[in-house]
Amino acid sequence: MYQVSKEVATMKTRDGITLVADVYRPKTEEKLPILLMRQPYGREIASTVVYAHPRWYASQGYMVVIQDVRGCGDSGGEFHLFESEIDDGEDTLNWVTTLEGNTGAVGMYGFSYQGMTQIYGAISQHQALKTICPAMIASDLYAHWAYENGAFCYELNLAWAIQLGALRARLKEDFSAYKLLYLASRHLPVWDIPVSVEKALRKYAPFYYIWLNTPSKDDYWRRLSPQSYLDRIDLPMLHIGGWFDGYLRGSWNFYEQMRAKSAFQQSLIVGPWCHIPWGNSKGNLSYSQKANNNINEAQINWFNHYLKGINQDKKHSKNIKLFLMGDNKYINRKTLKKKKYTKFYLNSTGLANIRDDDGKLLSKNKNNSEDIIVTDFWRPTPSLGGHNSINAGSFERGELDQRTDILTYTSDYLTEKLTLIGDISLQLKVACNYSSFDISAVLSQVYPDGRVYNFSQGYIRVKEHQENIPIIFNLQPSAIALKKNTALRLSISGSAFPAYDLNKGDSKDAQTITLSIFCTEESFLKI
Known part of the structure; x- marks a missing residue:
C-alpha cells in the first residue's frame, strides 16, 4: 500500500466556471490511473457514508479526484439538479488527464447523484474514460427516481x-x-x-x-434521463444496487439495457442493502457477515482489471452476483431472465381485511369473491420499511397487517424451500368509487409464530381506470429463499404514507376511497 498526500486543485469549465477538487496522490514516481468522483455534498464527504475513504482507494495505487460539482462545495456557478453534468463531466475528464503523473486512463465511482454523474460523463465518449461503477441510479429519472408507477x-x-x-x-x-x-x-x-x-x-x-x-411526458425528464443517451454510452460497467434501495429498478433496468446493447462486460452486484447504509443488518433482520459491504474490494478488482490490465485474461461467464436472503449468501447467475414463473391466485370469503387466516394465495383459482377496503385519509395506511422509505429495510409487520384497510392473502406453509429470484409482478381485477386511486402491495415471509417480515413491495397510481381491464404492475425485484414451514403473504392497501403522497382520487376534498379486489382468475401474483 502507498503513502498518500492530498492537495486542492481547480479547473475551468468551457463557460468559465471554476470547479474545485481534492486530489489524493500516492507517493510514487510511477504513473497511475485516475479514479474520479463528482458529487454535490461537499467533497470531504466523498461518499464515505457507503465507500471507503479516498485515501484508501489512493493507497491501492490510484490517483483519486473528488470534485465539487457546479454550484456546490467550493465550486463556482449555480447548481441546477443534473443539468450541467454532461458538459461539466466532459470538461472534467479533459482536465484530470492533464494532472501530472497519470497514465491517461480514468475510472469513475460513486452512488446516487455520484452514480448519475458517471453516466453523464460517459455520454461524452471521452477516450480517457475506460470504465465506470454506477451505483443506485435512475436510467429514467421520472420512473426510477421521482415517481414509482406514477x-x-x-x-x-x-x-x-x-x-x-x-x-x-x-x-x-x-x-x-x-x-x-x-x-x-x-x-x-x-x-x-x-x-x-x-x-x-x-x-x-x-x-x-x-x-x-x-x-411524465415532458421533455424535462427526457433531457436528464440516461436512457435517452444510450446510443452514446458503451463502456465496461460494474452496476451496484440494493434489495431495499429506492432506485433499484433504475439500476436493474440500466444493467439490462446496457447488457443488451454493449460490446463490453456489464456486471451487476445487488446486496441486502438500502440506500444508506450498506451492511449486514437493516430493519429487524440481520443477514450474517456475508452481507457486509464488499463493494470497495470489488471496485478495486474491477479497476485493476480495466485500468491496470491485471487479470485481463480472466473470463467472466457469470456477470451477476445477487445476495440470496434467507440462505444469506451470494449466488452467481448469467442472466436476470427467468425460465419460468409461478402464479399464486387470490382467494378469500370476502374477509381478507378482517382475518389474517381468511385471504389465501393458491396455485389454482377457487372462487369469485370480492374483498373491500376503505382508505380513510384521517388515518391512511402507514408505510413501513421497504425501499421507498427513509427507514428502509425488512420490518416485522404482523401488527400492521391487522389493520382493516389492509387485505392479506397468505399461502399454505411451505413443505419445501421456495426460492424467488428476479422480477415480481401483480395483476389485479379491481373496482373503485373514483377513477383515480392507488394500490400498495407488499410481499412478506410469514413464520408459524406469527412474525411477518417484508422483502418486496410495489406501488401504483391508477389515473383513469376502466373496470374491465386488469391492473398490472411490477414490485421491487428480489432474491430470497423462503424456508420450509414458512409462508408467503401478499398485503394490499390503498395507501402507504408517507413513502408515497396521498391520492384522494378525483376530489381534493375526498375523505375516503373504497377499493374492491376481485378474487378471480384475473387476480394473481406472478413470481
Missing part, C-alpha cells in the same frame, strides 16, 4: 430536497433559511410543509416543485 416518492424526495436546499442556503450564507431546513430535516414535515419551509425549498431546491408539477 406515484410521487414523497418521503425520500422531500427529505433529499430539504438536504440539498439546506446545503445551498448555507453556501449562500442565508443562515435563517438553513436553520429552517435543517430543523425540517430532523422532523420531516410530511403532514404539512410550513410556509416558511416551502419558501426556502422553492428558493434553494426548486427541483422539488418542478418534479411535482412536470408531466
Whole structure:
C-alpha cells in the first residue's frame, strides 16, 4: 500500500466556471490511473457514508479526484439538479488527464447523484474514460427516481430536497433559511410543509416543485434521463444496487439495457442493502457477515482489471452476483431472465381485511369473491420499511397487517424451500368509487409464530381506470429463499404514507376511497 498526500486543485469549465477538487496522490514516481468522483455534498464527504475513504482507494495505487460539482462545495456557478453534468463531466475528464503523473486512463465511482454523474460523463465518449461503477441510479429519472408507477416518492424526495436546499442556503450564507431546513430535516414535515419551509425549498431546491408539477411526458425528464443517451454510452460497467434501495429498478433496468446493447462486460452486484447504509443488518433482520459491504474490494478488482490490465485474461461467464436472503449468501447467475414463473391466485370469503387466516394465495383459482377496503385519509395506511422509505429495510409487520384497510392473502406453509429470484409482478381485477386511486402491495415471509417480515413491495397510481381491464404492475425485484414451514403473504392497501403522497382520487376534498379486489382468475401474483 502507498503513502498518500492530498492537495486542492481547480479547473475551468468551457463557460468559465471554476470547479474545485481534492486530489489524493500516492507517493510514487510511477504513473497511475485516475479514479474520479463528482458529487454535490461537499467533497470531504466523498461518499464515505457507503465507500471507503479516498485515501484508501489512493493507497491501492490510484490517483483519486473528488470534485465539487457546479454550484456546490467550493465550486463556482449555480447548481441546477443534473443539468450541467454532461458538459461539466466532459470538461472534467479533459482536465484530470492533464494532472501530472497519470497514465491517461480514468475510472469513475460513486452512488446516487455520484452514480448519475458517471453516466453523464460517459455520454461524452471521452477516450480517457475506460470504465465506470454506477451505483443506485435512475436510467429514467421520472420512473426510477421521482415517481414509482406514477406515484410521487414523497418521503425520500422531500427529505433529499430539504438536504440539498439546506446545503445551498448555507453556501449562500442565508443562515435563517438553513436553520429552517435543517430543523425540517430532523422532523420531516410530511403532514404539512410550513410556509416558511416551502419558501426556502422553492428558493434553494426548486427541483422539488418542478418534479411535482412536470408531466411524465415532458421533455424535462427526457433531457436528464440516461436512457435517452444510450446510443452514446458503451463502456465496461460494474452496476451496484440494493434489495431495499429506492432506485433499484433504475439500476436493474440500466444493467439490462446496457447488457443488451454493449460490446463490453456489464456486471451487476445487488446486496441486502438500502440506500444508506450498506451492511449486514437493516430493519429487524440481520443477514450474517456475508452481507457486509464488499463493494470497495470489488471496485478495486474491477479497476485493476480495466485500468491496470491485471487479470485481463480472466473470463467472466457469470456477470451477476445477487445476495440470496434467507440462505444469506451470494449466488452467481448469467442472466436476470427467468425460465419460468409461478402464479399464486387470490382467494378469500370476502374477509381478507378482517382475518389474517381468511385471504389465501393458491396455485389454482377457487372462487369469485370480492374483498373491500376503505382508505380513510384521517388515518391512511402507514408505510413501513421497504425501499421507498427513509427507514428502509425488512420490518416485522404482523401488527400492521391487522389493520382493516389492509387485505392479506397468505399461502399454505411451505413443505419445501421456495426460492424467488428476479422480477415480481401483480395483476389485479379491481373496482373503485373514483377513477383515480392507488394500490400498495407488499410481499412478506410469514413464520408459524406469527412474525411477518417484508422483502418486496410495489406501488401504483391508477389515473383513469376502466373496470374491465386488469391492473398490472411490477414490485421491487428480489432474491430470497423462503424456508420450509414458512409462508408467503401478499398485503394490499390503498395507501402507504408517507413513502408515497396521498391520492384522494378525483376530489381534493375526498375523505375516503373504497377499493374492491376481485378474487378471480384475473387476480394473481406472478413470481
